[in-house]
Amino acid sequence: MRVVKIRRGTSAIYALVLLSMILALVPCAMAGDPTGARTLKENPEAPVNYIWILVCGFLVMFMQAGFAMVETGFCRAKNATNLMAKNLMDLVIGSLCFMAVGFAIMMGADMAGLIGTTGWFLYGEYDVSRYLTFFWQLVFCATAASIVSGAVAERLKIPAYLICSAVVSLLIYPIFGHWVWGGGWLSTLPFGMGHLDFAGSGVVHTVGGMVGLAGTIVLGPRFGKFVNGKPRAIPGHSITLAALGVFILWFGWLGFNCGSTFSADQLRIAVIAVNTTLSAAAGAFASLMVIFLKTRKWDVGIALNGVLAGLVAITAPCAWVEAWAAVVIGLVAGVLVVASVYFLESRGVDDPVGAVSVHGTNGLWGLISVGLFADGTYGYYTTGGAHAIGLLYGGGAGQLIAQVIGACTVVLWAFGLGYLLFKAMDAAFGIRVSPEEELQGLDISEHGTPAYPDFYIKNGGGG
Amino acid sequence: MRVVKIRRGTSAIYALVLLSMILALVPCAMAGDPTGARTLKENPEAPVNYIWILVCGFLVMFMQAGFAMVETGFCRAKNATNLMAKNLMDLVIGSLCFMAVGFAIMMGADMAGLIGTTGWFLYGEYDVSRYLTFFWQLVFCATAASIVSGAVAERLKIPAYLICSAVVSLLIYPIFGHWVWGGGWLSTLPFGMGHLDFAGSGVVHTVGGMVGLAGTIVLGPRFGKFVNGKPRAIPGHSITLAALGVFILWFGWLGFNCGSTFSADQLRIAVIAVNTTLSAAAGAFASLMVIFLKTRKWDVGIALNGVLAGLVAITAPCAWVEAWAAVVIGLVAGVLVVASVYFLESRGVDDPVGAVSVHGTNGLWGLISVGLFADGTYGYYTTGGAHAIGLLYGGGAGQLIAQVIGACTVVLWAFGLGYLLFKAMDAAFGIRVSPEEELQGLDISEHGTPAYPDFYIKNGGGG
Amino acid sequence: MRVVKIRRGTSAIYALVLLSMILALVPCAMAGDPTGARTLKENPEAPVNYIWILVCGFLVMFMQAGFAMVETGFCRAKNATNLMAKNLMDLVIGSLCFMAVGFAIMMGADMAGLIGTTGWFLYGEYDVSRYLTFFWQLVFCATAASIVSGAVAERLKIPAYLICSAVVSLLIYPIFGHWVWGGGWLSTLPFGMGHLDFAGSGVVHTVGGMVGLAGTIVLGPRFGKFVNGKPRAIPGHSITLAALGVFILWFGWLGFNCGSTFSADQLRIAVIAVNTTLSAAAGAFASLMVIFLKTRKWDVGIALNGVLAGLVAITAPCAWVEAWAAVVIGLVAGVLVVASVYFLESRGVDDPVGAVSVHGTNGLWGLISVGLFADGTYGYYTTGGAHAIGLLYGGGAGQLIAQVIGACTVVLWAFGLGYLLFKAMDAAFGIRVSPEEELQGLDISEHGTPAYPDFYIKNGGGG
Amino acid sequence: MKKIEAIVRVEKLDEIREALKEIGYPGMTITRVEGHGQQKGLIEQFRGREFKVELIPKIKIEVVASDVDADKIIKAITESAYTGNIGDGKIFVLPVEKAIRIRTGEMGDAAL
């Protein structure tokens, strides 16, 4: 997902971000096209693009409902209110912070390939195409922030979560986003076509997954997750809601990936839709079969994770690969997510909903897969120019190298900053609720509101 | 949300609505374009507009699911079936009544600025653009009808509700809608640009909220809501479903507001999408913080109300304001909804889901805010012509006056008619279920179907 | 729903399907337009069509969530995980099988009006328009497969279900689809305009319903459904989720029907949207009233079935009839679904969610209604050419005959093959779980995962 | 000591608690149960078909009380649970040999 970057006439390089913020506010709102009349005249085809991007953006926004349902379904009833709060508030905080600062950093005028520097508080041009870009980037940012909540579920304090959402939306996501989609250094790597990430396997999913991993490591496992060092399953309270969430996510993801052309003229969107669907299906199939072979049970929980794994993995390569490759990418993702869940648990990491394995691990696999399967029939968000081509299609290792560099970078960046952030918050005020509150469930202690007061709940809720 | 009004050649003014209905049926179906071939030829850009309006209309239809989930989530398990029935049937009754009569009143040939008079039962022109207009208006009408169910929840008899839905769809909504969007008197007020309500803060939400207020007043509070005159909380049975409902509504609302341009050529849709999202976020943030400061708990229920408050408030101004103003409008809405909930309860009014505060109060705030924040960059559903400009942008008080007049009118009209309606029904057959039925829950007495027969329910359901 | 058929230059007729598969793989990938650049140049209006079809296709995909919620809501809590597994896996298996074989059979080069024979594994042209067609057909195929799960709920073993999904997606659906939409013999019947089924009342819904009927007959009724030969109600575990599912389906169905123009240029989409909505509303109204007159209770469960009945019935005629006819078709559907439920139960057939009555019976009614109500204003997915005209509009019995032939064919084909399939599987390995597993619920025995472990469940789950 | 087990209508719980509050609000434990006695069921319906639910939701209230308090409590419950219609429920009294308050270790009447 890249967007037509709005470069202003200015090429000045601001010494300090803070300074730049102040300076950016000095000039009056620059001449834009707030009504859209001029834009329409210059490009009579603009309406098709606008409605395409908006509708896809709506779908991406709706993914929030999917995350909320999956996460709550995979956690216990005593924390269901808490998960609703987190999934709502990351969208809320994310929207406000991204408007204030994040968007400027991600899409503002580039400084040294590192950071954008203009457009704080949407200040500057009042223009329909800028608002369009902002809307699109906003819903993506909210997605990244939302992923974290699953990994840190059932034990993180609300204030720590709100701060985490803010930092992801203000800095972690926009800066990395700038590197890949905002004209930053990763996009201009001298390998292949530079680091490529069509709709954000790395920028959105790995970022979210890595911050989540940092959070869950700093927090430590939930009470009862490991007994004498051996992992125990802590079943979620509603397979129904988890499945509903996955269906919603699959639906929204079609907008996420297809809309990332940022233009309806790219008829490649049809290929993207097919690839997205096939990879999701293949992911579910692989996860289901792996566990079936192990336990002889049809484990729908893991199949749901498999769908998401397939979706995450195809997000980077969706526009650059053929249908058969999408199936292969999905199959690998489905196996990987299972392996990753087992691996993390064997290392004592407790990720209640599998967010790290789904978004982190498979985000990386998605990035790599571009370097392997890109088939040389599509370019940089355009049919023209150079076409991405991977190892298996005779493109050599160039693209793969660019992908690996990006993959390493996102791990270092997002995990590193995430770790610092959680450690700092933990030192400052303690990010984990007390053992009593954890046992009782966060719903009552943090929110005063059990999610299901009319029902008997087997875990927690008591006094 | 305004639509290209289809004025027929006739300018005759019918003396009586009834008469007009009969007369309207006399002439044969007028020449329209049922295939759409002619329309396409005349306007090759029509498909973009059609698909935009249809997709947005689908989203608006989907809001019904959101209302159903929010309302049931905020009410008790013993009335969940009843709320499903009401939310389904208002769409059903609304569709049929609006087709029969409502649409003619709202969008038919204007009589004296008061009422439309042609097109009963969709009779008349068989034309794709007329069907398109009808579809759009239909889903809006259903939204208005749907709002009422939350306010009268947990005690209103089904037949009374069905009649109420019918009257809203036949008369209350279409007549007021005609005044604002059908070329009626409010749209031609000699202040500002006349009364402006872009997507229906007033026409849809305040109308629904005020009819709901009338209903809840006539019904009186639920058993147990006030103990010795002091309000008690009656917690809803599923925060999860309530949150899901809010996410669905947020999603649908993007279609509701953006589609109200009734044309994809209006690239202003990008601004509308941004404003809608930011106001919702700001509303949630404000509500959450107000209650946090009061109780030190992160109250997700009120934050969900805050989202809806922000959405309702931005509905009227969404196309006429800048992003920063959308944030301010949302923040105010978030505070207002809390204040309104407390105020109504202090007056003995029991609105189980906060529908009056969300839709009624904030609908009015949305109308007013147009008069304050309209920034002079957009016109009457078009980039051309005069542009709406509010007090804070140096437009003087004209627009504000037009907004206040409209706001007063909608309160008088919808509350007044709603009150008469509920009083009349109450006198005729009693609109409230018996105390035993209320205690047991309406699911068993009215429907014979408990919503969750496999679970133990703490309230009601017994014999 | 018809699609621009991609006929290749070849007219060879392969003697055997197997042979054809092998042969089809021999030629290299034919020249297509993988980037879409050429397609765009040839038809600058293509983007509107692409985004229309994709968005509608997304909505159709989302119907899977609706089916999952309706079916689980109407079944018991002890089988909720099982229903999630089935609804997920039919999409998964369906996608993979349809890609491998189904699509080639349905839309490949026609052989004798009976079967398509090219394009196995999407092999052949790598082309955006082909991918687009594939995506659309894929989500339709998944819908047909998904219908079966409701009819066979609460007792069918998972492996039997997976095989059933595969066979539906590989053969039963694609072959019948080829006959109607792929240029096969039904579409060229010498009556009326040949057999017409706009969006698939027959191709999708009756096929699904009839395979389901076969499954439920071979399985026999659930334990406890008939006591001394008299049918008993077995209430579902969540009216809330069932209602949510119906709202989702209604929403998705708008995409299902409107997108079946396979082109945004067909402004007739506005008429389709109106008809779809009105028929759904009328169906709910009729069902509700029929049961109300019988039991004096407002039965929301049956009203939900009524919505779906109305939607299924309008699916075939949606583009060819006027609004009033849509209301009539829906009213009849609402009565029919009730009659069908009673009739099937009186014959000892146990269809837990009413899938056969909704999709089977009303699919047939939808096909017939084209022959009655087609109003002569719209043609074969185009405004040009001959226009479909039914008995009531003076078109004579020709169209009706074509519809009846198609209706008989789909019953024979889908029920026949379905019956053979289930009988064969039953003989081979037994398709029904053991009585103990059925009593305990399939969630634990087949999946090891109760859907709601934190709640007390009244039925099953024990040991 | 006695254990008083009252099986009452779900809707009556609040009223009974009020009645018990007036006589000192003894500690109590309540359980959601289902039962039938004279009242043989309730007609419900699902998707157009009526059926009888034979087991009706009820509330079981358990109060362990000293022998002296027991009668007072029984009286309060009997009066507040009464509607006169079938399904009002029953009260059973069982002997209790020992009572212990976990927090303090107190035993016997002092533990109640």
Add this chain to the structure above:
Amino acid sequence: MKKIEAIVRVEKLDEIREALKEIGYPGMTITRVEGHGQQKGLIEQFRGREFKVELIPKIKIEVVASDVDADKIIKAITESAYTGNIGDGKIFVLPVEKAIRIRTGEMGDAAL
């Protein structure tokens, strides 16, 4: 009077009720409980990991009966609840001192 408490398999409830119907369908109260005895648990799995649920859902049936009826009822329950596998459950019998029918005020055996 006696209180018969039977803890039985969830799936057996209907059969036991049928058996009790044949001997006059005494009033009864049932409660959803969880328990373990010889039967030490059930293997479930979640997202790829198996685990043991130690407490298995069971049904507790309580019937208060006159001393004479008690044995008949115990017999009916024992027979209808039997499968022969671990987990069939247990029956406990406790003394009841008093029984009152709230609706009528009847006491003792007449109240049952």
Add this chain to the structure above:
Amino acid sequence: MKKIEAIVRVEKLDEIREALKEIGYPGMTITRVEGHGQQKGLIEQFRGREFKVELIPKIKIEVVASDVDADKIIKAITESAYTGNIGDGKIFVLPVEKAIRIRTGEMGDAAL
């Protein structure tokens, strides 16, 4: 035989089960209940308004044991359920006249 009824904190269930395991893990039945005693409620809030929930979720543990085992079990429960704060709960002991294991027909102590 005795029936030991302990009403304890929900969060303490696992710990109590561990304690009982150590002394032989007797069969037991648990029920979700609500109650109040000294602990008069919990403040919750809903949509901006606080309210008191007077009945707090608790767990009832029932163990039927031979007279000799009873004290050991009571001790194990008392110790493991203890926090020292209001709401720790109570233990009641009732006489049991008969016990039957459905699977084998064993009676008395052998049935436990």
